[in-house]
Amino acid sequence: MTKKKIVLLDGNSLAYRAFFALPPLTNEHGIHTNSVYGFTMMLQNIIAEEKPTHLLVAWDAGKTTFRHKTFVEYKGGRQKTPSELSEQFPYLRKLLDAYNITQYELDQFEADDIIGTLSHIGDAEGTEVVIISGDKDLTQLATENTTVYITRKGITDTEKYTPEHIMDKYGIKPLQIIDMKGLMGDASDNIPGVPGVGEKTALKLLLEYGSIENVYKSLDQITAKKLNENLTKYEEQAYMSKELATIDVDSPITISIDELVYTGPDVDKLTSIYKELNFKTLLEKLAPQEVVEKPLDEIKVTIASDITEEQLTDTMAIHIEMMDENYLNAEILGIGLADADKTLFIDFSEVEKSAVLKEWLQNKDKKKYSTDSKAALASMARYGIHLEGIEFDLLLATYIVNPATSYTDVASITRELGYSEVQQDEFVYGKGAKKAVPSIEEIAEHASRKAQAVWKLRPVLEDKLRENDQYDLYRDLELPLASILGKMESTGVKTDKEILVGIGKELTLKLTDLEAMIYEIAGEKFNVNSPKQLGVILFEKIGLTPIKKTKTGYSTAADVLEKLESEHEIIRYILNYRQLAKLNSTYIVGLLKEIHEDGKIHTRFQQALTQTGRLSSINPNLQNIPVRLEEGRKIRAAFVPSEPGWSLFTADYSQIELRVLAHISQDEKLIEAFQQGADIHTRTAADVFGVEISEVTSEMRQSSKAVNFGIIYGISDYGLSQSLNIPRKDAATFISKYLASFPGVKQYMDDIIAEAKLKGFVTTLMNRRRYLPEITSSNFNIRGFAERTAMNTPIQGSAADIIKKAMIDMAARLESEGMKTRMLLQVHDELIFEAPEDELEKLKKIVPEVMESAISLDVPLKVEWEFGKSWYDTK
DNA sequence: ACGCTCACG
DNA sequence: ACGTACGTGAGCGTA
Numbered sequence: 082m083t084k085k086k087i088v089l090l091d092g093n094s095l096a097y098r099a100f101f102a103l104p105p106l107t108n109e110h111g112i113h114t115n116s117v118y119g120f121t122m123m124l125q126n127i128i129a130e131e132k133p134t135h136l137l138v139a140w141d142a143g144k145t146t147f148r149h150k151t152f153v154e155y156k157g158g159r160q161k162t163p164s165e166l167s168e169q170f171p172y173l174r175k176l177l178d179a180y181n182i183t184q185y186e187l188d189q190f191e192a193d194d195i196i197g198t199l200s201h202i203g204d205a206e207g208t209e210v211v212i213i214s215g216d217k218d219l220t221q222l223a224t225e226n227t228t229v230y231i232t233r234k235g236i237t238d239t240e241k242y243t244p245e246h247i248m249d250k251y252g253i254k255p256l257q258i259i260d261m262k263g264l265m266g267d268a269s270d271n272i273p274g275v276p277g278v279g280e281k282t283a284l285k286l287l288l289e290y291g292s293i294e295n296v297y298k299s300l301d302q303i304t305a306k307k308l309n310e311n312l313t314k315y316e317e318q319a320y321m322s323k324e325l326a327t328i329d330v331d332s333p334i335t336i337s338i339d340e341l342v343y344t345g346p347d348v349d350k351l352t353s354i355y356k357e358l359n360f361k362t363l364l365e366k367l368a369p370q371e372v373v374e375k376p377l378d379e380i381k382v383t384i385a386s387d388i389t390e391e392q393l394t395d396t397m398a399i400h401i402e403m404m405d406e407n408y409l410n411a412e413i414l415g416i417g418l419a420d421a422d423k424t425l426f427i428d429f430s431e432v433e434k435s436a437v438l439k440e441w442l443q444n445k446d447k448k449k450y451s452t453d454s455k456a457a458l459a460s461m462a463r464y465g466i467h468l469e470g471i472e473f474d475l476l477l478a479t480y481i482v483n484p485a486t487s488y489t490d491v492a493s494i495t496r497e498l499g500y501s502e503v504q505q506d507e508f509v510y511g512k513g514a515k516k517a518v519p520s521i522e523e524i525a526e527h528a529s530r531k532a533q534a535v536w537k538l539r540p541v542l543e544d545k546l547r548e549n550d551q552y553d554l555y556r557d558l559e560l561p562l563a564s565i566l567g568k569m570e571s572t573g574v575k576t577d578k579e580i581l582v583g584i585g586k587e588l589t590l591k592l593t594d595l596e597a598m599i600y601e602i603a604g605e606k607f608n609v610n611s612p613k614q615l616g617v618i619l620f621e622k623i624g625l626t627p628i629k630k631t632k633t634g635y636s637t638a639a640d641v642l643e644k645l646e647s648e649h650e651i652i653r654y655i656l657n658y659r660q661l662a663k664l665n666s667t668y669i670v671g672l673l674k675e676i677h678e679d680g681k682i683h684t685r686f687q688q689a690l691t692q693t694g695r696l697s698s699i700n701p702n703l704q705n706i707p708v709r710l711e712e713g714r715k716i717r718a719a720f721v722p723s724e725p726g727w728s729l730f731t732a733d734y735s736q737i738e739l740r741v742l743a744h745i746s747q748d749e750k751l752i753e754a755f756q757q758g759a760d761i762h763t764r765t766a767a768d769v770f771g772v773e774i775s776e777v778t779s780e781m782r783q784s785s786k787a788v789n790f791g792i793i794y795g796i797s798d799y800g801l802s803q804s805l806n807i808p809r810k811d812a813a814t815f816i817s818k819y820l821a822s823f824p825g826v827k828q829y830m831d832d833i834i835a836e837a838k839l840k841g842f843v844t845t846l847m848n849r850r851r852y853l854p855e856i857t858s859s860n861f862n863i864r865g866f867a868e869r870t871a872m873n874t875p876i877q878g879s880a881a882d883i884i885k886k887a888m889i890d891m892a893a894r895l896e897s898e899g900m901k902t903r904m905l906l907q908v909h910d911e912l913i914f915e916a917p918e919d920e921l922e923k924l925k926k927i928v929p930e931v932m933e934s935a936i937s938l939d940v941p942l943k944v945e946w947e948f949g950k951s952w953y954d955t956k
Numbered sequence: 957a958c959g960c961t962c963a964c965g
Numbered sequence: 966a967c968g969t970a971c972g973t974g975a976g977c978g979t980a
Contacts, residue, residue: 800970
């Protein structure tokens with residue numbers, strides 16, 4: 082027989098905790114589910130870790146308790162429970178019911194008292210008891226047999242209060258926690274305590290006198306005048322506070338420990354509640370085989386050979402089927418085609434053989450509706466087939482309608498639109514080690530279904546785009562851009578392996594030295610790359626003071642280490658080691674792995690991913706190649722032109738986001754500054770500090786630069802204080818001065834938040850949308866985040882629109898000028914080309930011209946360019 | 957799989 | 966009551 086172990090949960094406290102720890106999730110009916118989800122995670126964790134034989138969730142009963150008789154205002158002034166949380170309580174009850182966990186509440190008593198009483202009984206029996214809550218008051222219940230787990234940051238992490246731990250932490254015994262609360266009070270429960278006494282003073286008094294009673298017996302020994310006065314004046318209040326903070330361990334409960342036996346969940350009930358709440362991952366874990374695919378409608382699949390012109394009509398939906406997501410090197414299995422009355426699958430070996438099909442693919446008068454046009458284009462290009470005539474792109478259309486949904490494969494996209502006739506790729510090909518090529522019949526059906534889905538969904542999406550006034554954005558910006566990006570990806574960037582290897586060797590040498598040095602100073606070997614091990618060395622062995630904590634321990638991030646640099650010599654070696662280790666692993670070893678046989682790196686641009694409209698770059702990411710520090714910048718020397726005698730040419734928009742802000746906000750001063758061509762940070766400094774331009778110091782300019790960044794991000798005093806390393810108050814002063822100097826910006830910030838609340842979304846200059854449902858949240862954090870997003874997205878997103886437009890114009894211009902220059906990369910506000918020597922002069926003229934006239938704003942756009950023999954040299 | 961750290965705009 | 970600047974991707978260690 083296993084040993085008895087009782088786990089007692091504080092239901093209300095944990096529900097709150099889960100609610101605030103998680104982002105707002107909802108099921109398809111808009112019911113909030115985050116608290117239930119978090120609670121479930123905690124519960125699973127507790128059951129797995131503690132393996133309780135007895136389990137109980139205690140709830141607070143109603144509004145009034147016996148404590149209100151002592152003090153009417155007990156728990157007064159509390160914010161009303163947010164409706165997003167209160168609507169979840171019935172589901173929590175149902176969940177626990179499905180788990181077969183006893184729930185208990187008692188009129189006039191709080192959950193604390195129920196827990197206290199039961200733990201008291203268990204303790205007397207000598208049974209092991211674990212109490213779990215977010216409320217530190219419960220630590221008063223810790224005994225030799227009873228441990229109190231208090232939730233920390235996150236939802237499953239807890240701090241375990243045993244009597245020893247409480248002694249270590251506060252220097253008092255568990256029951257003295259009550260005296261501590263009595264003296265210091267508790268704002269959240271509206272327990273007054275003694276004014277002027279906080280945690281420090283309370284602990285000092287208890288260390289000296291042991292209890293509130295003894296403090297008052299020895300009052301004349303307390304010489305601190307103010308403290309003595311307060312203690313004297315508020316004696317009655319101190320005793321009352323102690324009474325309020327005392328958990329009743331003898332409440333009149335009508336339940337016995339035997340009734341708490343935990344036998345495990347009712348899987349059927351659990352499945353039904355998980356379904357109701359849309360907990361997909363939990364459902365899968367519960368019974369992976371139970372998630373059955375609904376049978377699809379039958380379709381007629383034709384596996385074609387000897388393609389004829391008659392089979393290929395003027396307009397068809399097309400999908401290139403590949404097993405791997407990386408279409409730049411994945412094996413092409415075949416092509417699925419569909420129109421109104423048929424589907425067709427062509428095995429890739431047939432594609433290569435069929436001149437008729439190739440002709441059709443390359444004919445721009447034969448219209449194609451695709452699932453992902455960039456993938457289609459780039460994958461075909463590998464076989465010398467230049468796909469033309471793309472008229473529709475399912476991926477892009479869905480993304481423009483709402484960038485928030487996550488797009489993994491065609492099945493998920495179409496399901497989102499209420500169409501469920503396509504199977505998940507995972508289902509067809511298997512997952513992980515079980516991934517394998519199925520029969521040609523299966524592939525044919527899968528690819529045909531995808532093509533058919535595109536055919537059926539195109540009108541739906543086009544209507545939606547028109548309805549949202551986003552058809553132009555889709556048709557004139559994203560769709561043509563897809564082809565351009567496809568070409569850029571196919572072209573790739575020539576990368577000099579030798580240069581990377583050379584830098585790698587130097588780095589390895591330096592890293593070995595640094596490592597040895599660090600071990601010597603630390604007095605032992607450890608993994609410098611492990612924040613956990615490093616934390617132990619720095620903050621336990623060496624004894625430095627931790628400045629910041631993370632969920633899992635001490636933070637060892639660079640900003641923390643920099644603050645400790647003067648404290649110990651080891652820090653600078655660690656910082657240096659970190660910097661070089663990053664360069665070596667990500668940019669030397671990482672990039673070397675990505676060089677193809679053609680000596681080039683072919684990144685892929687994700688065009689339907691970011692929430693703002695920017696692109697992202699993967700496999701590898703070429704949008705974050707080091708530049709800020711010289712050591713890292715040298716990596717750029719490895720990126721070179723692919724033809725002898727050519728150069729790389731880079732052009733970047735100067736301050737595009739601030740210019741966009743000036744335009745959108747119509748702030749007169751900001752517009753004027755840009756029209757005059759002033760250095761914007763200096764100009765901002767002059768306005769904010771109220772001095773002449775000539776009097777602006779470099780510190781003033783630096784602060785203003787940080788404020789300008791902050792404004793773009795949706796400023797907060799905390800954020801600015803972190804970036805400038807100044808007190809929060811000073812940061813707040815800066816911000817208010819800035820907003821007073823630029824009233825148009827202030828007005829914009831207020832207006833955009835109001836607009837987002839009203840419409841539920843914000844838009845960019847070219848009508849890209851981002852929905853912000855969280856902007857009406859009653860949770861301060863979540864709402865604040867949404868508000869900053871509302872301020873930032875139109876700025877970042879409009880800048881993204883502009884450079885996308887510039888890319889389209891630039892590609893057209895290069896074409897019309899008959900130039901050989903190729904566009905290679907886009908890095909958010911920068912374009913990188915490779916060009917033959919004799920086109921450089923022309924580029925210097927047309928690149929700025931095209932980029933600067935991509936859009937007409939009320940401020941000029943400014944482009945700066947460079948060229949050189951490598952990316953490093955374009956500076 | 958997830959968190960931390962750090963590279964970029 | 967709670968912990969934050971906006972947007973990304975990759976490598977590593979740890980679970």
